[in-house]
Amino acid sequence: MALKTLPIIMFTLLCLICNWKSSDGNDDSVFLAWKCNDSKGNYTENSPYHINLLNAFSNLTSLSISQTFANLSTSTDENDNTNKVYALYDCRKDLTLTTCHHCVVDATDNILHRCPSLEAIVMYEECVVRYANRPIVSIMEQIPYFSDCKFSIPDGGELSRIIKPIFTNLIDEAISNNSRLKYSAAKNEDYFEYQKVYCLLQCTPDITQQECKDCLTEAMNKTIDCANSSGMISYYIVPSCRMRYDVIRHFFNVSSSLPPMAMSSPPPFSPISNAAVQLRMFAKNTAR
Structure with missing residues (x-):
């Protein structure tokens, strides 16, 4: 890559970091x-x-x-x-x-x-x-889907070069019996000298290992399309899995000390009262 291109990319990435909303540590849902x-x-x-x-x-x-x-x-x-x-x-x-x-x-x-x-x-x-x-x-489903590829910036093919190996390894890690978090994995990788790319994938825990791999493999094919176009941020979500990469630092926690989340059995079904139903309907109608 020509040296004159790198400062343009780094400046653009800095703008994205300053303006793009991250969910990590933020209670506002996106x-x-x-x-x-x-x-x-x-x-x-x-x-x-x-x-x-x-x-x-x-x-x-x-x-x-x-x-x-x-x-x-x-x-x-x-x-x-x-x-x-x-x-x-x-x-x-x-x-x-x-x-x-x-x-x-x-x-x-x-x-x-x-x-x-x-x-x-x-x-x-x-x-x-x-x-x-x-x-x-316990039914693997890949439709409907949501995909988005944001901020395509010429980068000399660098993202395209590194994204596939990263997600290939993460898929193997996620479906491994030794995985800390079932069907979930994340990693950051160097992307130019002062920048990283943050990658995450996940399946719902109710499907089989093979179904998780199949779902994530299809997601990876779509994600690579975004990397090939030098998109700096990529989403791909279907009912049974999700895949995400982002150049914004600290987009998510990739710490090796992240504790596993306990999966407990659902509590007994608790029907809500008719009064609660009416209250919720009142709030809904008022908001219109």
Whole structure:
């Protein structure tokens, strides 16, 4: 690379660092995308499905105080499978549980305002929340997807050269039986003399090792496309996995001392009261 190009890149990276919002150490959740599956049909306010969904979200937000992943199914009538709700969330394991909890709270509120569908997903930088009227746990899914490639800056092909080896090794690490955090890995690598690139990948812990590898391999192919275009920031998120690289320092914690997050069994289902449902509906209508 010509020496005259390097100062331009470094100046641009400095601008990105000063202006781009990082989620690490910040309780403000960063919304990325949402998808309502209208083909599955819609629910109406105060219907049995809507009440089951509110119950599911109430329990999931409680669970997010103590664990980074949880799933459950809810139904106020055991004999009514038509209105049964299946829901889950998955938080990034490099962030604090406080950040996870705030993201799940934001995500559940957001999707309730955006989607009257029987199935939907909302994606944040910090977490993913899903629900459906069908089982979604332990099923590897790669649609819908969210991808973004930001700030393409000529770099002489440097990102393209280093990104594939980094993520190839991280995939092997994430699915290894010796991995500290199940299906999750992160690493930083030198990118020019005074700059690093920060890389992270993760699968939901409910799928198999092979499914995790397949999901991340497809994500890597999309991520390499961004690196080939010299994109400085790349997102790729699907229901079962995510992949991310960024040139902003301290985007996430890659410390080897990061403790594993305990995965506890979900507590007994706690239905919310009709009064709580009405209060939430009042807040929703007032916000419109």
